[in-house]
Amino acid sequence: MSTSIPPRTVAEYLEQLRAALHGADPALIQDALYDAEEHLRGELHENRGKSEADVLAKIASSYGAPEEVAEIYVDKEHQVQQVLRSPPPPRRSTALGRFFAVGADPHAYSALFYMLLSLATGIIYFVLTVFGVSLSLGLMVIVIGVPLAIAFLGTARVLALVEGRLVEVMLGERMPRRPVYSQRDLPLKTRIWEMLIDPRTWSTLIYFVLMLPLGIAYFTLAVTGIAMSLAFLFAPLAHLGWMLGVVHIDWATDIRFNDSLLIPWQISDPLIFLLGIALLFGLLHLARGVGRFQGALAKALLVR
Numbered sequence: 001m002s003t004s005i006p007p008r009t010v011a012e013y014l015e016q017l018r019a020a021l022h023g024a025d026p027a028l029i030q031d032a033l034y035d036a037e038e039h040l041r042g043e044l045h046e047n048r049g050k051s052e053a054d055v056l057a058k059i060a061s062s063y064g065a066p067e068e069v070a071e072i073y074v075d076k077e078h079q080v081q082q083v084l085r086s087p088p089p090p091r092r093s094t095a096l097g098r099f100f101a102v103g104a105d106p107h108a109y110s111a112l113f114y115m116l117l118s119l120a121t122g123i124i125y126f127v128l129t130v131f132g133v134s135l136s137l138g139l140m141v142i143v144i145g146v147p148l149a150i151a152f153l154g155t156a157r158v159l160a161l162v163e164g165r166l167v168e169v170m171l172g173e174r175m176p177r178r179p180v181y182s183q184r185d186l187p188l189k190t191r192i193w194e195m196l197i198d199p200r201t202w203s204t205l206i207y208f209v210l211m212l213p214l215g216i217a218y219f220t221l222a223v224t225g226i227a228m229s230l231a232f233l234f235a236p237l238a239h240l241g242w243m244l245g246v247v248h249i250d251w252a253t254d255i256r257f258n259d260s261l262l263i264p265w266q267i268s269d270p271l272i273f274l275l276g277i278a279l280l281f282g283l284l285h286l287a288r289g290v291g292r293f294q295g296a297l298a299k300a301l302l303v304r
Contacts, residue, residue, distance in 0.1 A: 006065075008053040010040045013066055020070035025077070026303045027164075027176045032073045034178035039063055081174075100281055107172045108284040111291030114170040115218035118294075121166070122215025125159065125208035132156070133205070150192055153201055160204045160302050167302075173295030176303060200302070207301040218290060225283035232276030236269035 007013035017036055021029045040059060047055045063069065092098040102108050132152035139145030157179060164175035180198065195201055 007056055009056070010037065010044070010052065013040060013056060016066035017070055020067045021073065024070075024074060025174050026299065027174045028073060028077050030176045030180065030303060031178045032069065034176075034180070036063075036069060099285070102281055102284045102288060105284070105288060107291060108288040110170040110172075111294075112222055112284065112287035114166070114294070115222040115287055115290060117166075117170075118211065118215035119219035120215075121163070122211035122213075125163075126212035128155070128159070129205050129208040150195075153195060156204050156208065157195075157201070159208070160200075163207075164298065164302055167295055167298045171291040171295040171298075173299055175298065203301040207298065210297075210301075214294070218294075221286065221290075222283075225279065225286065229276050229280040229283060232272050232279060235276070236273045 044055055092101050136149035167173050168175040
């Protein structure tokens with residue numbers, strides 16, 4: 001049973017809803033506020049002949065009081081996360097077991113794919129940001145610069161939502177599934193001003209600029225790690241094929257391994273193969289760490 005003062009305006013309702021969701025995931029709070037505000041504004045639009053307080057009193061019995069709505073969102077979020085969360089792998093008691101357990105973590109593989117994809121997305125985000133900022137500032141002295149700047153910032157918000165979906169799906173970090181609500185019946189100048197004073201507008205541009213150097217670093221680490229792992233894993237097979245005469249190597253035509261070598265090939269090949277396995281699982285550990293870092297960065301800069 002709610003004991004708070006019934007809200008008389010939409011702003012009061014949203015403030016009480018935000019307070020009731022205190023401590024919840026910021027992405028969940030943004031989604032809940034968007035849904036609530038969209039519903040409340042729609043009800044007010046359909047009941048334009050009534051006062052805002054009367055409409056909210058009616059909504060409280062159908063849509064729910066802020067505390068009730070917050071409880072429903074938290075419960076639903078918990079249920080969804082329970083369904084989507086991968087079952088935890090068995091806990092390993094040894095360091096070696098914990099090292100190889102990463103192979104059963106699907107987030108490690110999806111994070112590795114995100115590292116490969118980040119170069120392309122980083123280039124797109126960086127080019128769009130630099131081009132948009134440069135063009136907007138350059139044309140600001142004439143009338144066309146203002147609508148171009150508004151269109152650019154709106155596009156950046158849409159891309160931020162797309163990036164959030166990629167982060168949530170690939171890295172497992174809960175991100176907003178709704179944009180920041182913009183009241184449609186407000187004057188255009190007011191809506192533009194709210195977008196300009198929103199810190200997330202500018203933190204999104206910072207994120208997009210950072211994604212180019214981060215994307216280059218992620219892509220380089222991923223490609224280098226995969227190439228080295230596969231090279232060490234398949235080197236013993238290539239060596240065996242060369243010893244049997246199946247594989248021909250021009251520069252090694254007249255070379256044969258023999259017992260005079262410091263490390264005979266019978267010992268070096270298994271060691272090389274084991275090193276390839278270690279590099280592969282080490283790469284998965286690195287990808288999982290990168291995924292956690294990138295998810296935290298996206299949550300900090302893309303979520304208000």
